[in-house]
């Protein structure tokens with residue numbers, strides 16, 4: 001696919017280090033919830049610096065949305081994205097992605113790994129199909145939780161947080177364990193969607209295997 005240029009319509013910080021960016025949506029540009037695109041900045045020396053980012057809007061929206069964790073210390077694309085303003089341009093390249101909705105189940109995300117689930121869950125909710133899908137969301141502290149209120153409204157008691165670096169009476173504390181998953185997973189014979197950094201995915205797979213969850217139910221993407 002040749003690159004498509006889109007202008008930024010809106011940008012806002014939704015946590016201390018996560019930026020939500022909305023852009024124009026080219027006519028006929030389609031994606032499935034959970035998919036990502038290679039994205040670059042339309043500025044000299046940046047056009048060929050592509051990085052993968054997930055669409056977090058619903059396919060029915062007339063804009064595209066990205067939810068991007070900024071790493072200033074990398075001095076790379078995300079740092080440069082944090083400096084962009086309304087009217088600046090991005091380039092959309094190939095669309096791809098391993099995570100597609102395959103039925104009601106358990107979603108397990110670490111940090112920005114929640115992004116494929118944002119589009120999937122928003123789409124399900126808008127179609128009245130959110131059912132008992134459950135989101136287990138691992139972060140370091142409360143201030144790292146992306147779209148906390150929206151997930152609470154969408155999923156209610158099926159939105160469960162765990163914090164690794166903050167002990168708080170309203171939240172589970174520690175890393176995602178067999179015990180934690182087993183306590184909140186409604187069924188061991190339904191899909192389990194996992195997205196996050198490679199060490200987290202490795203750990204979750206080990207814990208799921210310990211619970212006896214068949215590995216053919218696993219839908220995963222490494223960030």
Ligand SMILES: Cc1cc2nc3c(=O)[nH]c(=O)nc-3n(C[C@H](O)[C@H](O)[C@H](O)COP(=O)(O)OP(=O)(O)OC[C@H]3O[C@@H](n4cnc5c(N)ncnc54)[C@H](O)[C@@H]3O)c2cc1C
Pocket residue numbers: 036051052053054055066067068069070071073074075076077078079097112115116221222223
């Ligand atoms: C399919 C897929 C979808 C994704 N979707 C999203 C999404 O929707 N939202 C999101 O936030 N993220 C997403 N990611 C992750 C995202 O692509 C990366 O966070 C992003 O590429 C980082 O780009 P960067 O240029 O800022 O840093 P990088 O490309 O990671 O690094 C730039 C440079 O910094 C150096 N560097 C790396 N680590 C460090 C460090 N710790 N300290 C100092 N320097 C360092 C590297 O050597 C590199 O040269 C996704 C990833 C995948 C695979």
